[in-house]
Amino acid sequence: MADKDTFLHLARPLGPAPIGAQPSTAPVSVVIQPQAIFSILDHALRRPSDQDRVIGTLLGTRSEDGTEVEIRNCYAVPHTETAEQVEVDMDYQKQMLALHLRANPREVLVGWYATSSELNTFSALIQNFYGQQGDGTWPHPAVHLTVSTVPGQEIESRTYISAPIGVTAERAADSCLFIPVPHELKYGEAEKSGLELISSAKDREDRSQPIITDLEALERAVEHVLDMLERVSNYVNNVLDEEAEPSSALGQFLMNALSLAPKVDPSDIERDFNNHIQDVLVVSYLANTIRTQIDLSNRLATAALTLGTGDALTGEGGQRDGDRQQGGRGGRGGGGRGRQQRQQEA
Amino acid sequence: MPGPTTTLLIEGSFEELADELAQYIDNLKKSQGDESSDIQGECATLLKENKKDEVLKKLVMGGQALNQAPEKEFIAAYNLLIHLVRQSPNLPMFLPKICAHLSAPISSSPANGGGLALSILGTVFNTLPKDHLEMRYHILLAILRVIRATSNFETLRPQLKQLDKWLEEWEMDEVEDRKLYLAVSDVAADAGEDEQAYIYLLRALRTFASEEVSSPEARELSLRALKSAFTHPSHYDFQDLTDLDSIQALRNSDPIYFQLLEIFNSDLLDDFNDFKDEHEGWIEEVGLDGVALNRKMRLLTLASIAASTGQTRSLPYAHIAKALQIPPEDVEMWVIDVIRAGLVEGKLSQLNQTFLIHRSTYRVFGENQWREVASRLDMWRNSLVGVLQVIQQEKGRFMQDKEEEANRVEQKLEQATRGQGRGGGKGKPRAMIDDDMD
Numbered sequence: 001m002a003d004k005d006t007f008l009h010l011a012r013p014l015g016p017a018p019i020g021a022q023p024s025t026a027p028v029s030v031v032i033q034p035q036a037i038f039s040i041l042d043h044a045l046r047r048p049s050d051q052d053r054v055i056g057t058l059l060g061t062r063s064e065d066g067t068e069v070e071i072r073n074c075y076a077v078p079h080t081e082t083a084e085q086v087e088v089d090m091d092y093q094k095q096m097l098a099l100h101l102r103a104n105p106r107e108v109l110v111g112w113y114a115t116s117s118e119l120n121t122f123s124a125l126i127q128n129f130y131g132q133q134g135d136g137t138w139p140h141p142a143v144h145l146t147v148s149t150v151p152g153q154e155i156e157s158r159t160y161i162s163a164p165i166g167v168t169a170e171r172a173a174d175s176c177l178f179i180p181v182p183h184e185l186k187y188g189e190a191e192k193s194g195l196e197l198i199s200s201a202k203d204r205e206d207r208s209q210p211i212i213t214d215l216e217a218l219e220r221a222v223e224h225v226l227d228m229l230e231r232v233s234n235y236v237n238n239v240l241d242e243e244a245e246p247s248s249a250l251g252q253f254l255m256n257a258l259s260l261a262p263k264v265d266p267s268d269i270e271r272d273f274n275n276h277i278q279d280v281l282v283v284s285y286l287a288n289t290i291r292t293q294i295d296l297s298n299r300l301a302t303a304a305l306t307l308g309t310g311d312a313l314t315g316e317g318g319q320r321d322g323d324r325q326q327g328g329r330g331g332r333g334g335g336g337r338g339r340q341q342r343q344q345e346a
Numbered sequence: 347m348p349g350p351t352t353t354l355l356i357e358g359s360f361e362e363l364a365d366e367l368a369q370y371i372d373n374l375k376k377s378q379g380d381e382s383s384d385i386q387g388e389c390a391t392l393l394k395e396n397k398k399d400e401v402l403k404k405l406v407m408g409g410q411a412l413n414q415a416p417e418k419e420f421i422a423a424y425n426l427l428i429h430l431v432r433q434s435p436n437l438p439m440f441l442p443k444i445c446a447h448l449s450a451p452i453s454s455s456p457a458n459g460g461g462l463a464l465s466i467l468g469t470v471f472n473t474l475p476k477d478h479l480e481m482r483y484h485i486l487l488a489i490l491r492v493i494r495a496t497s498n499f500e501t502l503r504p505q506l507k508q509l510d511k512w513l514e515e516w517e518m519d520e521v522e523d524r525k526l527y528l529a530v531s532d533v534a535a536d537a538g539e540d541e542q543a544y545i546y547l548l549r550a551l552r553t554f555a556s557e558e559v560s561s562p563e564a565r566e567l568s569l570r571a572l573k574s575a576f577t578h579p580s581h582y583d584f585q586d587l588t589d590l591d592s593i594q595a596l597r598n599s600d601p602i603y604f605q606l607l608e609i610f611n612s613d614l615l616d617d618f619n620d621f622k623d624e625h626e627g628w629i630e631e632v633g634l635d636g637v638a639l640n641r642k643m644r645l646l647t648l649a650s651i652a653a654s655t656g657q658t659r660s661l662p663y664a665h666i667a668k669a670l671q672i673p674p675e676d677v678e679m680w681v682i683d684v685i686r687a688g689l690v691e692g693k694l695s696q697l698n699q700t701f702l703i704h705r706s707t708y709r710v711f712g713e714n715q716w717r718e719v720a721s722r723l724d725m726w727r728n729s730l731v732g733v734l735q736v737i738q739q740e741k742g743r744f745m746q747d748k749e750e751e752a753n754r755v756e757q758k759l760e761q762a763t764r765g766q767g768r769g770g771g772k773g774k775p776r777a778m779i780d781d782d783m784d
Contacts, residue, residue: 008505163422
């Protein structure tokens with residue numbers, strides 16, 4: 001996201017409060033989940049060529065006092081805009097909202113988005129529509145999210161809530177003041193690494209990217225950490241050579257981070273390691289034994305099959321195995337197994 | 347890409363809107379019993395003569411009446427006023443008046459008055475045109491006044507991180523920066539946020555240029571910072587103070603304070619006791635809490651001796667008891683206190699009567715500490731390089747194995763096809779062999 005203008009958000013306009021609660025002017029903050037942004041961008045890509053911006057409804061959750069809004073989902077709403085008038089398909093919006101609420105009752109209507117950073121009087125109209133009593137977000141303010149979608153430029157997002165303006169009812173109906181509110185895009189580690197993988201394919205000719213294995217990921221991570229260590233020790237060496245200004249806060253922080261390694265006696269480590277090795281050895285020995293047992297019973301089972309006797313000798317495991325063989329593929333299958341076995345031994 | 351320049355969206359000409367607002371204010375005043383008010387009439391005449399600024403002056407002066415507006419209409423009416431004022435070229439002329447009105451208590455809404463005023467001031471702050479950006483400073487000061495009066499520090503806290511950026515943008519001089527920092531510090535102190543108050547006090551101190559460091563104002567602020575640092579229950583880092591020029595200037599003007607600071611910065615409890623003997627009664631005289639100072643000094647001393655253990659990283663109880671001048675049975679309590687203060691991390695071994703230190707804070711971060719950091723970094727890097735080698739080796743071997751296996755399968759396949767050729771059309775020679783085996 002590009003650098004943006006700073007603003008101050010101290011209080012939200014006083015809204016009507018639910019009965020029994022004090023109306024409050026506590027500031028609002030908005031959290032946006034990336035899938036909502038993706039779906040907005042997708043909508044912007046598929047917009048009709050003659051439309052500058054498209055709009056849609058934002059769904060999400062709101063904390064009880066209304067100070068925190070989380071935008072989780074959204075859907076497009078058709079609308080047409082000309083120089084003189086704006087038309088929003090309200091029936092469609094209502095139907096879609098009802099359907100969404102049926103599928104996911106916890107995600108409520110929180111506001112609307114537009115795919116351009118511009119605010120105009122139509123924005124005010126739509127904002128008032130979304131914030132109205134009845135179908136709107138009333139008594140909470142509707143959140144307006146603008147996502148700029150100018151090709152070749154950074155994507156910029158802004159969030160607003162609105163306050164009334166004007167002293168007469170008619171004036172207030174088609175105008176409003178947009179109050180910028182702070183917002184934050186939140187995504188988890190897993191989403192981030194997934195996206196990184198996808199976006200790394202964009203520079204390749206065939207637009208494909210193989211998924212890296214755990215081992216490769218580990219290798220990369222180790223190299224990454226080595227790089228960072230290199231940078232830090234460069235700084236520290238510079239400080240020691242009196243080339244860089246020492247910052248005791250930074251040093252203290254480094255020291256704290258480096259002290260996180262637990263203090264353990266080498267003899268303790270050796271003992272624990274040996275204990276662990278013994279455990280591993282026992283497990284691997286047991287695993288081998290079991291494997292041998294299975295092989296053995298396999299052979300006995302197929303042998304019994306060809307000879308037609310010897311069930312008593314094969315034991316329980318062999319018995320079951322033999323049964324399956326009989327019910328399943330018969331002698332040929334047994335032969336196949338035998339072959340596999342031989343290949344392993346080779 | 348800058349944000350939208352205007353967020354106030356209202357249709358209607360200046361004249362219409364001004365007329366509506368004037369009427370509204372008149373009505374408000376009349377409901378208060380002030381029948382003589384006729385702003386609407388006066389505005390109408392002025393509008394005819396096209397004196398917009400005069401109209402605005404009237405409206406802004408009448409704005410005081412808005413403080414009595416019902417809380418639901420308050421914001422809407424004020425927003426309209428801001429919208430009108432913004433259109434004037436003489437914007438800076440009106441804003442101080444508006445700020446003053448908003449700083450006054452809002453009589454119609456005792457519970458939410460502060461929030462309402464803050465909301466309007468925030469709007470004024472945000473909608474200021476680019477060429478009047480420096481006005482934001484004065485509005486911010488007004489905002490701080492309102493916040494202080496309504497004890498609303500919580501709403502301010504998330505915004506404070508933008509302060510530096512703003513100050514940079516506004517290009518204010520140091521005196522004004524300092525005024526702002528002090529205002530923030532006062533607000534924080536009133537809200538009981540001693541830590542924040544202290545941080546902003548320090549920032550205010552940093553604004554003193556080197557030639558002003560011994561001015562009476564600088565001295566007063568420095569002493570204030572010193573005192574709050576000494577008595578603050580969870581502040582243990584004095585190095586930031588000693589680095590300040592204005593504090594260094596105290597060395598000449600208030601040597602006793604400076605001596606005490608040096609003791610707290612790097613010395614041990616013994617030195618503190620010597621200091622107390624030397625300046626008997628001084629601590630009480632200047633109003634410092636002797637018990638708290640003693641306690642703090644003990645914690646700092648324990649941190650110091652923990653940091654000086656070096657590679658052994660363990661401290662016998664007896665040593666701690668001696669350094670802190672406490673009975674041995676109290677050692678564990680003190681260690682727990684110092685861990686809670688975040689100066690040291692470690693575990694107590696009652697069996698061995700020692701304190702095993704994981705991490706300790708260095709009160710003075712000198713060259714030796716940097717060397718320690720460098721050596722630990724090297725150690726970490728070396729072991730990581732080792733790990734990387736193992737990984738690469740294993741990976742290479744895995745690739746090799748895989749290749750060999752592929753080769754083997756290929757060979758087998760070749761053999762099989764050759765065998766098939768020899769067998770001369772026999773269906774499945776391999777299966778046949780298997781069957782024979784079984």
